[in-house]
Amino acid sequence: xxxxxxxxxxxxxxxxxxxxxxxxxxxxxxxxxxxxxxxxxxxxxxxxxxxxxxxxxxxxxxxxxxxxxxxxxxxxxxxxxxxxxxxxxxxxxxxxxxxxxxxxxxxxxxxxxxxxxxxxxxxxxxxxxxxxxxxxxxxxxxxxxxxxxxxxxxxxxxxxxxxxxxxxxxxxxxxxxxxxxxxxxxxxxxxxxxxxxxxxxxxxxxxxxxxxxxxxxxxxxxxxxxxxxxxxxxxxxxxxxxxxxxxxxxxxxxxxxxxxxxxxxxxxxxxxxxxxxxxxxxxxxxxxxxxxxxxxxxxxxxxxxxxxxxxxxxxxxxxxxxxxxxxxxxxxxxxxxxxxxxxxxxxxxxxxxxxxxxxxxxxxxxxxxx
Numbered sequence: 001x002x003x004x005x006x007x008x009x010x011x012x013x014x015x016x017x018x019x020x021x022x023x024x025x026x027x028x029x030x031x032x033x034x035x036x037x038x039x040x041x042x043x044x045x046x047x048x049x050x051x052x053x054x055x056x057x058x059x060x061x062x063x064x065x066x067x068x069x070x071x072x073x074x075x076x077x078x079x080x081x082x083x084x085x086x087x088x089x090x091x092x093x094x095x096x097x098x099x100x101x102x103x104x105x106x107x108x109x110x111x112x113x114x115x116x117x118x119x120x121x122x123x124x125x126x127x128x129x130x131x132x133x134x135x136x137x138x139x140x141x142x143x144x145x146x147x148x149x150x151x152x153x154x155x156x157x158x159x160x161x162x163x164x165x166x167x168x169x170x171x172x173x174x175x176x177x178x179x180x181x182x183x184x185x186x187x188x189x190x191x192x193x194x195x196x197x198x199x200x201x202x203x204x205x206x207x208x209x210x211x212x213x214x215x216x217x218x219x220x221x222x223x224x225x226x227x228x229x230x231x232x233x234x235x236x237x238x239x240x241x242x243x244x245x246x247x248x249x250x251x252x253x254x255x256x257x258x259x260x261x262x263x264x265x266x267x268x269x270x271x272x273x274x275x276x277x278x279x280x281x282x283x284x285x286x287x288x289x290x291x292x293x294x295x296x297x298x299x300x301x302x303x304x305x306x307x308x309x310x311x312x313x314x315x316x317x318x319x320x321x322x323x324x325x326x327x328x329x330x331x332x333x334x335x336x337x338x339x340x341x342x343x344x345x346x347x348x349x350x351x352x353x354x355x356x357x358x359x360x361x362x363x364x365x366x367x368x369x370x
Contacts, residue, residue: 026050032086045077045089052078104143111135112147120155124148173272176248176280183212185342186243188271189236190284193224193254194292198303205313206232207291209284210240213338214329215321216287220309226257233262246271248281283328290320 022028029050033043048067052074056063060078064071082088104112115127115134122130124141131139147153154160181188188211196203204224208217217236221228237244247263248271249255255270263270273280294316296303301312325331332340 026054029083029086036086038086039090041091042086042089045081046086048074048077049081049089102146104146108137108139108143109147112139112144113151113153116144116148116153120153170251170272170275174269176271176273179246179248179271181211184245185212185338186210186240186245187212188246188248189240189244190248190281191232191236191255192249192281192284192288193229193252194288195224196292196296196303201303203303203309204228205288205291207284207288208232208236209287210334210338211283212341213334214283214287214326215334215338216291216317218291218313218317220303220306220313222306224252224254226254226259229254229259230262233259233266233268237266237268242266244268248273250281251275294320 022031029046033046038046044067048063048069051066052058052060052063056066060071060074064074067074077089080088111131111134112127115131116122119127119130124144127144128139128141131137131144179188189208190211191206191208194205194207196205202223204221206219206221206224206229209215217239219232219235221232233247244266246269250273260270262268278285291313295313299309299312299316301308303309321334323333325333326337329337
């Protein structure tokens with residue numbers, strides 16, 4: 001086989017060596033790949049073609065499987081491959097052939113700026129009609145929007161920039177509709193807050209529901225601050241024996257600040273609902289209604305005094321988790337269903353005096369001790 005190590009890569013002797021100086025097409029192609037200084041990806045694609053013609057016996061499927069690529073990808077590069085031009089295997093520019101250009105004339109831009117400045121609160125459709133009325137020319141809402149965006153002609157620029165910043169943050173978050181759930185006890189909890197006005201006094205009920213077993217928990221607070229949300233999370237984590245890996249909630253302000261810090265300290269991953277999509281948390285929304293309908297509406301204590309309200313709520317939660325059958329659990333109680341599905345869970349093994357339904361669930365009894 002011919003070797004070019006004794007010659008300069010671009011010397012006459014190297015460049016004019018034909019196919020007859022090599023013992024195979026593969027050696028010939030690899031020789032020119034070195035001379036052309038092809039990229040790693042291009043040389044890898046060259047190996048696809050060599051394998052296809054030799055070991056693969058011109059079988060595209062076998063070649064794709066051997067290199068761990070899709071047949072579509074292989075066939076695309078096979079169609080591009082030109083044996084007389086190995087640069088055909090290099091990455092091509094993905095830039096569009098026809099790029100967008102600025103179609104707003106200088107006159108139109110000046111007119112739109114003048115119009116927007118005097119009608120800062122008007123929308124694009126109104127500005128379009130006012131433009132026609134004032135300048136006797138047609139323009140589009142697209143052009144108006146481009147000029148507004150270019151010159152930042154917004155009535156409250158700082159507010160808009162703040163909203164855009166929040167929107168960019170929301171895009172980085174994990175959302176429940178894309179989250180992969182697992183049938184594990186404590187893998188996913190849902191949480192929310194109910195805001196109520198009790199005879200002119202504001203009260204907030206934080207609620208939580210376990211995804212698989214429907215075990216519920218709630219507690220009454222005076223405000224929905226992130227400090228109270230943090231307290232609720234710590235209580236929930238303790239009562240569940242730290243079986244709390246992921247917690248799902250909306251974009252309420254109470255679930256940021258100290259609550260977010262507590263999640264990081266406890267190793268809990270936050271998952272968000274989509275904006276204005278209550279169906280993302282439908283099970284907890286139903287639990288919220290049950291708390292108000294079956295406990296608050298029948299409670300003799302009410303929400304006047306927080307300690308009394310939480311004691312009364314705790315007794316109801318014991319009934320909810322230990323005695324009340326649930327249709328979604330085939331008319332079993334949450335605790336009985338949990339013991340059936342996860343019999344060796346530490347959540348109750350060391351804290352429940354008895355596994356019968358008639359005994360008090362000690363997880364809820366610990367509420368008064370915290």
